[in-house]
Amino acid sequence: MRKTKMMLICSILSGSLLFSSCIGSFGLWSNLKDWNQGLGNKFVNEIVFLAFHVVPVYEVAYLADVLVLNSIEFWSGSNPVAEVGSIKTVKGENGEYLVRTNADGYTITKKGEEDKQLDLVYNPENRTWNAVAEGESFELITMNEDGTITFKQKDGTPTTVSPDLMGVSTLRAQNGSLFLATR
Known part of the structure; x- marks a missing residue:
């Protein structure tokens, strides 16, 4: 009886560490999905999608995110799969923009005008997002303690x-x- 109670208590404590109720960004699974969507046309994407379910690549990536990576992100505050230095193309009203991920924020440049850039920088001490352009910094928002x-x-x-x-x-x-x- 005592051994059963001890096993139950250990199971509950282990579960509370593994399932810390953090949502997280699902960085590994999202990167895998984005990679698949960028391969080619919809037929190629579908074939890879089905193949990655037969060989459980999506399932393993999702499970790794749920059990390990999102918990690390929750407790440390940083995503271990974040791709610092990665560049994505975003279509806007006035053309296409390149968004590079930095350790402390993002750098945005308009395609064709790479000499002009805008940096969005997060300052964790002040809890502020700042815009930096042409050597000048402007505070955009402050994230308050109450949310x-x-x-x-x-x-x-x-x-x-x-x-x-x-x-x-x-x-x-x-x-x-x-x-x-x-x-």
Whole structure:
């Protein structure tokens, strides 16, 4: 009886460490999926998708994310699979942009205008995201302890909103859009 209780307690404690209720970014599985989507046309993607389910590549990547990588990300605050230095192409209203992942944020350049760039830098001590361009730095947002976000409006007055649909609705009502001036 005593041995059974001890085994139950050990199982519960082990489970609490393995399943720490962290959602995480699923970096390994996402990178695998993105790689497959970038291979070619939809027929090639489907064949690779099916093959990766027959040979359980997707399942192993997902399980590794759930049990190990997302837990590491939760406890350490950094994604062990994050690809520092990776560059992705993003289509915007005014053309295509290259977004490079840095250790502390991102560097954004417009295709064809590589001499001009914008750095988005996270400062963990101040909990702020800053825009750096042409040697000047501007604070964009502050991430508050209570989960809200503070930013400066076009007229310079600080506004605090929650990062959910209600906060976005409040932002739109005050400014008419989501795009704000940095000064």
